[in-house]
Amino acid sequence: MTALLKLRGISKRYGDAVAVQPLDLDIFAHDFVAILGPSGCGKTTLLRMIGGFVAPTSGTVEIDGRDVTRIGPEQRPTNTVFQGYGLFPHMTVRQNVGYGLRLQKKPKAEIADRVAEALRQSRLTEFADRSVTALSGGQQQRVALARALILRPKVLLLDEPLAALDLKLRHAMQDELRRLHQEFGGTFVFVTHDQGEALSLANRIAVMNAGRIEQEGDAETIYTAPATRFVATFIGEANLLPGERKAGQVKLEAGPSFADAGADEPVTTVVRPKAVRLLRAEEKADIEISGSLTEVVYLGDHIKCVVAVSDKQDVVVHLDVAVAPRPVVGEHVRLGWSIQQQRVVSA
Amino acid sequence: MGRKISDFALTRRHFTQGLAATALAGTVGLPSMARAESAVTFLGWQGYDDPVAFDGFLKEKGITLNTTYIGNNDEIVAKLRGGGIGQIDIVTPYMGYIPLLVKLDLIQPIDESRVPNLKDVMPIFRNDPNIVVDGKLYGVPFTWGGGPMVYDPSVIATPPTSWKDLLKPEFTGKVGMMDDPLGNMMIGALVATGTQTPTKLTAAQLEQTIDFLIEVKKQSRVVAASWGDLSDAIARGDVAITFNGWETMVKFCADKGKVVKYTYPSERTHAWLDNYCIAKDAPNLDAAYELCNRVISVEGQKRLAEVALQAIVNSEAVAALPEDIRALYPYGEIEDYGKKASFFGFPPVEPEGDLTTFSDWLKAYERFKAA
Amino acid sequence: MESRSNYWLVAPSALVFVALFIAPMAFFVVLSFWQVEYFELSTEPTLANYRDVFVNYWRVMGFTVAVATATALLTTFLGFVFSFLARFRAGQWAQALLFIVLITLFGGYLMKIYAWKTILGNEGVLNSALMAMGIISSPITSLLYSPQAVVLTLMHFSLPFAVLPIYASMRGISDAEVEAARDLGAGRWPILSTVIVPRCQSGIVAGFSFVFLMVGGDYVTPLLVGGKITMIGNLIAPQFGAQFNWPLGAAMSLVMLLAAVAIIYLFRFLVALGSRP
Ligand SMILES: Nc1ncnc2c1ncn2[C@@H]1O[C@H](COP(=O)(O)OP(=O)(O)OP(=O)(O)O)[C@@H](O)[C@H]1O
Ligand SMILES: [Mg+2]
Numbered sequence: 001m002t003a004l005l006k007l008r009g010i011s012k013r014y015g016d017a018v019a020v021q022p023l024d025l026d027i028f029a030h031d032f033v034a035i036l037g038p039s040g041c042g043k044t045t046l047l048r049m050i051g052g053f054v055a056p057t058s059g060t061v062e063i064d065g066r067d068v069t070r071i072g073p074e075q076r077p078t079n080t081v082f083q084g085y086g087l088f089p090h091m092t093v094r095q096n097v098g099y100g101l102r103l104q105k106k107p108k109a110e111i112a113d114r115v116a117e118a119l120r121q122s123r124l125t126e127f128a129d130r131s132v133t134a135l136s137g138g139q140q141q142r143v144a145l146a147r148a149l150i151l152r153p154k155v156l157l158l159d160e161p162l163a164a165l166d167l168k169l170r171h172a173m174q175d176e177l178r179r180l181h182q183e184f185g186g187t188f189v190f191v192t193h194d195q196g197e198a199l200s201l202a203n204r205i206a207v208m209n210a211g212r213i214e215q216e217g218d219a220e221t222i223y224t225a226p227a228t229r230f231v232a233t234f235i236g237e238a239n240l241l242p243g244e245r246k247a248g249q250v251k252l253e254a255g256p257s258f259a260d261a262g263a264d265e266p267v268t269t270v271v272r273p274k275a276v277r278l279l280r281a282e283e284k285a286d287i288e289i290s291g292s293l294t295e296v297v298y299l300g301d302h303i304k305c306v307v308a309v310s311d312k313q314d315v316v317v318h319l320d321v322a323v324a325p326r327p328v329v330g331e332h333v334r335l336g337w338s339i340q341q342q343r344v345v346s347a
Numbered sequence: 348m349g350r351k352i353s354d355f356a357l358t359r360r361h362f363t364q365g366l367a368a369t370a371l372a373g374t375v376g377l378p379s380m381a382r383a384e385s386a387v388t389f390l391g392w393q394g395y396d397d398p399v400a401f402d403g404f405l406k407e408k409g410i411t412l413n414t415t416y417i418g419n420n421d422e423i424v425a426k427l428r429g430g431g432i433g434q435i436d437i438v439t440p441y442m443g444y445i446p447l448l449v450k451l452d453l454i455q456p457i458d459e460s461r462v463p464n465l466k467d468v469m470p471i472f473r474n475d476p477n478i479v480v481d482g483k484l485y486g487v488p489f490t491w492g493g494g495p496m497v498y499d500p501s502v503i504a505t506p507p508t509s510w511k512d513l514l515k516p517e518f519t520g521k522v523g524m525m526d527d528p529l530g531n532m533m534i535g536a537l538v539a540t541g542t543q544t545p546t547k548l549t550a551a552q553l554e555q556t557i558d559f560l561i562e563v564k565k566q567s568r569v570v571a572a573s574w575g576d577l578s579d580a581i582a583r584g585d586v587a588i589t590f591n592g593w594e595t596m597v598k599f600c601a602d603k604g605k606v607v608k609y610t611y612p613s614e615r616t617h618a619w620l621d622n623y624c625i626a627k628d629a630p631n632l633d634a635a636y637e638l639c640n641r642v643i644s645v646e647g648q649k650r651l652a653e654v655a656l657q658a659i660v661n662s663e664a665v666a667a668l669p670e671d672i673r674a675l676y677p678y679g680e681i682e683d684y685g686k687k688a689s690f691f692g693f694p695p696v697e698p699e700g701d702l703t704t705f706s707d708w709l710k711a712y713e714r715f716k717a718a
Numbered sequence: 719m720e721s722r723s724n725y726w727l728v729a730p731s732a733l734v735f736v737a738l739f740i741a742p743m744a745f746f747v748v749l750s751f752w753q754v755e756y757f758e759l760s761t762e763p764t765l766a767n768y769r770d771v772f773v774n775y776w777r778v779m780g781f782t783v784a785v786a787t788a789t790a791l792l793t794t795f796l797g798f799v800f801s802f803l804a805r806f807r808a809g810q811w812a813q814a815l816l817f818i819v820l821i822t823l824f825g826g827y828l829m830k831i832y833a834w835k836t837i838l839g840n841e842g843v844l845n846s847a848l849m850a851m852g853i854i855s856s857p858i859t860s861l862l863y864s865p866q867a868v869v870l871t872l873m874h875f876s877l878p879f880a881v882l883p884i885y886a887s888m889r890g891i892s893d894a895e896v897e898a899a900r901d902l903g904a905g906r907w908p909i910l911s912t913v914i915v916p917r918c919q920s921g922i923v924a925g926f927s928f929v930f931l932m933v934g935g936d937y938v939t940p941l942l943v944g945g946k947i948t949m950i951g952n953l954i955a956p957q958f959g960a961q962f963n964w965p966l967g968a969a970m971s972l973v974m975l976l977a978a979v980a981i982i983y984l985f986r987f988l989v990a991l992g993s994r995p
Contacts (some may be wrong), residue, residue, distance in 0.1 A: 086892065
């Protein structure tokens with residue numbers, strides 16, 4: 001299967017500052033891809049290079065087998081939902097949604113039909129003849145979506161589509177986006193700095209940091225098998241245990257060691273709080289470590305314990321609320337996890 | 348009103364700012380009437396107060412001046428009629444206006460014994476028929492000028508002898524006119540109708556006059572807004588000869604680095620004479636007479652000639668002028684001046700037989716403007 | 719109670735409005751039905767002034783409207799181009815560009831007129847340069863003292879008045895709107911005609927109106943650079959001065975004002991027509 005959207009060696013610099021480092025990315029048809037990363041890491045720049053609004057410093061953009069690097073957004077088979085929506089305030093909802101079709105000089109009747117259908121799908125029919133300035137944020141969002149989707153883009157690009165909405169509306173719009181993606185069957189690429197949003201919407205996630213894609217994969221892989229220290233920390237909670245690898249053997253600063261193939265170098269072992277267990281007496285685990293409990297917090301769906309395993313190192317453990325007996329602060333405990341549930345990455 | 352009057356009396360002092368006349372068009376009311384002893388109220392052209400006010404004379408005589416500048420001669424009539432009688436002391440009308448002011452009973456005769464400097468005023472001015480009504484003198488003439496043909500000798504070696512020559516093809520696009528309704532129409536009437544009294548025109552003669560002016564306009568590049576602008580157009584080489592003019596343009600052009608000359612064509616041209624007049628019931632009669640006498644004194648006249656470049660009337664003062672200033676005007680042959688430029692006066696203001704009135708003239712002049 | 723106190727609050731501004739705009743206008747309207755004969759104002763109502771306007775002044779008025787329309791169209795166009803460059807192309811130089819436009823407001827009216835005289839005259843900068851380069855052998859005399867010179871000078875003078883409202887309304891257009899239009903398939907011209915012009919309608923009409931009214935009422939520029947040209951202002955001004963015929967002047971002004979309002983509405987209508995989605 002060949003990718004619908006192929007980025008090859010694409011980069012962008014502004015003067016001396018590099019917004020996006022040369023990178024490759026493949027996106028397949030029907031994917032819902034999240035580009036996830038902290039503020040200023042180059043997500044918007046990357047998305048705008050796909051949409052044609054920013055000319056890349058190097059590299060190529062290929063969509064559906066065609067090199068579109070040199071052509072403008074007006075000719076690319078992409079459409080964009082902008083962060084500020086970019087609705088036309090001098091037009092009604094209907095006129096906004098029909099704008100692209102009018103530019104294509106489609107027959108009037110066809111435009112009317114398709115706009116009516118798009119309005120219905122986006123549940124905007126009752127606002128059709130209102131000025132877009134008289135709509136709520138969520139309604140404006142839906143107009144922007146309908147206006148872009150009506151052109152049946154090969155790739156729909158969304159820049160922080162939900163950032164301006166309040167929490168409740170954000171959840172509703174997440175459902176809406178998921179539904180539209182299913183009904184429409186297209187390929188969506190969206191930018192977000194919210195890992196929860198990325199996990200809940202996207203089937204594939206590209207994690208960006210400082211202009212690079214650190215890891216690209218499905219949500220589960222990203223979560224359970226982070227490729228870098230940054231990915232591990234950016235998505236979900238993680239315990240990071242520094243150590244040293246020598247001759248296929250990793251020795252953690254906090255004590256334990258285990259076999260792990262790879263070059264000799266400083267490494268970090270990543271383990272999720274949920275993967276760590278409190279070992280009962282005599283109980284064995286692949287990796288074992290002990291320390292004293294400094295904190296126990298009840299958080300509704302789990303209990304969070306913090307264990308000081310050395311002067312410098314804490315390990316966070318998430319326990320099921322049903323655990324009995326409840327551990328108490330000051331208690332000396334043994335912790336353990338299986339080798340499959342940890343990840344060793346370069347420090 | 349008319350000639351030197353609306354556009355030029357102002358601009359002769361402000362000839363680099365051609366706009367002064369228009370900018371002043373909506374002049375303000377009279378200054379506050381709260382006055383000390385001998386606070387003379389003066390209503391006249393800007394600068395006409397300067398010959399009496401420039402040095403310590405007023406202080407010495409205990410006179411202060413409340414000055415209101417006019418934008419045209421009609422304001423003199425309007426302000427005197429609109430409550431100015433008993434308030435205003437001095438007005439400075441064009442000589443053609445004096446018979447009207449007398450008829451409307453707005454000014455009083457001059458007691459010549461109280462203006463001793465009149466003895467030095469050249470007879471041609473002192474005896475101008477416009478300023479003497481029923482044998483009584485009503486104005487103290489103090490400055491004058493004419494409307495010669497000004498030309499650029501580097502382009503035109505021998506000037507034409509007739510205004511009509513301006514219609515010849517060789518002058519096409521080289522003529523400059525001045526937007527001076529009264530002066531233009533008086534010259535136009537002299538040329539087009541052959542009349543010797545160009546202030547008394549029938550409707551048909553007025554039409555002929557305007558037709559002629561329109562012919563001249565076709566030959567012109569510019570109908571200038573002020574004498575400064577007309578001088579400018581000659582000095583910049585945009586025109587080479589003028590229809591209507593002013594002797595002082597020689598100086599204006601010289602200041603811009605251009606040598607021009609003037610001539611009086613055979614049909615003659617018009618001339619004007621401005622006066623200090625004393626309003627009826629002037630509240631400061633003694634002071635008013637002091638000013639009338641002062642404006643034609645040697646000091647006052649020299650000031651007028653040297654600073655404002657105006658032509659003057661006092662023969663003693665003329666003798667005392669520097670050569671270059673005196674050369675601006677034909678003082679040497681002043682008694683012949685009337686053969687070249689005449690103080691015609693003013694068309695009727697109210698209907699008089701079949702003669703056209705000044706309103707008719709202005710109306711007709713618009714046809715020239717719009718052509 | 720409350721609504722009554724609200725009325726009191728607007729009373730001062732209403733008074734100012736009436737005193738500054740309505741009252742003088744009403745006075746003008748009344749005046750235009752009176753007549754002056756031999757320095758006497760006759761308050762007998764008459765249509766004579768209006769008859770006079772339509773019989774004797776329609777040509778000058780037509781010419782004035784033509785010059786004002788041409789100047790306003792050209793200046794509005796230039797102002798639009800200038801604003802467009804400042805808003806969408808100049809980047810960090812936008813402020814500098816606007817500053818340049820604004821400083822042309824200083825220096826005043828006369829300086830500009832005399833500057834153009836110096837440039838356009840027979841021995842002016844332009845003719846001298848063309849002759850020095852051997853492009854022409856004798857000066858082009860129609861540069862100065864011509865309708866073109868009037869239009870040029872008025873354009874120079876009024877450009878800031880077109881730029882300011884147009885630029886102000888262009889600043890209201892977000893980058894996202896323009897990008898959205900491109901994204902939806904609009905090229906250069908469609909972006910202009912479907913987004914930028916429609917969004918600047920009020921600015922464009924305001925700019926056009928400023929320029930039109932300024933030019934339509936001007937009587938100084940034609941006097942100084944127009945040569946023999948007469949515009950209606952040159953005939954109106956003397957009615958309030960030398961001619962002392964305020965009623966006729968009022969009638970001429972009011973007819974010109976109505977013509978201006980008609981042209982401005984027509985322009986507005988055309989802009990709106992061209993801006994329909
Ligand atoms: N036009 C530009 N000129 C100069 N630098 C720019 C420009 N646009 C972006 N940058 C820089 O490039 C880097 C990446 O910017 P970008 O907008 O892509 O970040 P982002 O990941 O979308 O951040 P955010 O989550 O805050 O929107 C930033 O450091 C930014 O300052
Ligand atoms: Mg961004």
